[in-house]
Amino acid sequence: MRFYILLIGLLYLSDIPAQESSLDSKTITFYAKDSVIITADTYFLKDIPPTVLLCHQAGFSRGEYLNTAKELNALGFSCMAIDQRSGLEVNGIINQTAIDANNKLRNVGYAGAKQDVEAAIDYLYKLNGEQPIILVGSSYSASLALWIGSENLKTKAIAVFSPGEYLTGIKLKQTIKSISIPVFATSSKREIKPVEKLLSQVKPNLITQFKPKLKGYHGSKALWKKNDGHENYWNAFKDFLLKQK
Template identity: 55%
Template sequence: MIKYTLILSVVILFSCKNKPTNQTNIVSESKNTLKETDQNLEKETITFPSKDRLPITADIYKIKEAPITVLLCHQAGYSRGEYKDTALEFNKLEYTVMAIDQRSGKTVNNINNQTAIAARSKGLGDTYLDAKQDIEAAIDYIYNQNGGKQILLVGSSYSASLALLIGNNNSKIKAVAAFSPGEYFKDIDINKAISTYKKPVFVTSSKSESAGVTTLVNSINPGYVTHFIPEVKGIHGSRALWKTTEGNETYWTAFGGFLSSLKVL
C-alpha cells in the first residue's frame, strides 16, 4: 500500500547474505554517561574488525536496555561525527543506535575518522566501494549483539547508495533510509541493482537533488518506497536532520512517520 505524507512539503511515492561472521568481537571500549541529555542514556566508543580485519571505530548511543537496531553511516569526507546530535534524536524516539567510521572519510564536528586513519596507516584502499565491507561488518556486529533483531540501515550520500545496495538482499536489514543516494559508483548501476527490493525504503535529499533520486529509485515497486521532497532548499545527505538545517523539522516528521510504519524494530 502506497503511503502519502504532507507536512509543509510533499511526500511523493515513485515506482520508484552476508555470511555471518564470528570475528566481530569488541577489541576496545570506552564509556561515558550523557548527563547533559538523560541519565538513562549512555555512549560507548568501540572498535571491532571489518571483513579484512581493519579496526572500525563506532559510537553506540544507548537508550535504557534497548538493543541496537539502527546503523548510521556517514557521507564522503566525514566521520561518525555526522550523527553526533542526530543520534540523540533517535534516542528520544527510544532507539539505541550505532554510528560508524567508514574507511572512506575524514572529519566532521571535530570528530576524526579513526577507521580512515587506520586504513591509510595500513596502506589499504579507501574508496567508496572499499567502505562497503565496513558497513557489512557493522551489520554483522549489531545482529550478533542484539540477539538477531533486524535493523534499520541509514546511509548518507555515497553510503546511502551503499545502504540501498547492501540492504536489498540482506535478511538482517528490515528497512533502509537513504539520504541523497545517487549513482556514485563507476561500475555499478544502482537503479538496476535495487529493482528487486521488497522491503521498506525511505529516500530524501535536497530539493534540487530530488529529480535524480526519483530516477534512482523508479525501478523499485512503489509500494515499498516513501520519497520525501522538501519544499525548502534542503541540504545534501543526513545533514537534513541537523538542527542547523532549514526545514529539518519537516524532514524529521516525514522520517518519523516512516519509522512509525516499521512495526517491529
C-alpha cells in the same frame, strides 16, 4: 563520557563483548573482514536492543550523527554511528577507520566501504538477538545502504539521504531493483528527480520519498537543527522509523 576500547589481535564479532547499555555515547572498535579497524559510537538505551545503524557521507565521520543519534534515542531507538574507510572529519570527530585503512593501504574508496557497513550490520544484528536492523545512509553511504539492503537479510528497512550513482563499477539503479524491504528516501530539492530516477525500478509500494519544498540539504545534514527545514525532514523520517518498530 566516552570509553575507548583497544582491541588487540584479530577478533571475530562473536568474540567481542556487547557493550553495557547506556544513555551515554561510547566509542568502540571492531574489525572488517580485511582487518581494518572500524571505530563506532554507540548510543544504546537501557534494555532496548540496538536497531539503527548510521553511516556518514563523503569527507565526514561518525560525527555526522552526534545530535541525530540523541534524537533517535528520544524516539526510543538504540543506535550506532560508524566511521567508514572513506571519510575525514566533521563536528570535531576525526574518522579513525579511514586512518587505519590508509595506514594498512586498504582504503579502496566508496565501494570498498561496503565491507565496513556489513561488519557493523553483523555487530548490531548479534546484539539485536539476530533480528534485522534499520540501515541509514548519507550521500555515498546512502548508495551503499541501498546496495546492501537489496541483498542482506540482516536489514529490515533502509533510510537514505541523497543517494546517487556514486559507486565506481556499480550500476546502482539496476543493482537495487530487487529490494524487498521498506525504503525511506529524501534529499535536497534539486536532487528530488535524480533520486526518483535512481529508485524507479524498486517496487513503488516500498518507497516513502520526502520531497522538501525548501531548498533543503544534501545528505543527513538535512536533519541538523541549524539547517532550515530540518523539522520537516525529521517529521517524515520519524513517521517512517516508528512504523518499523
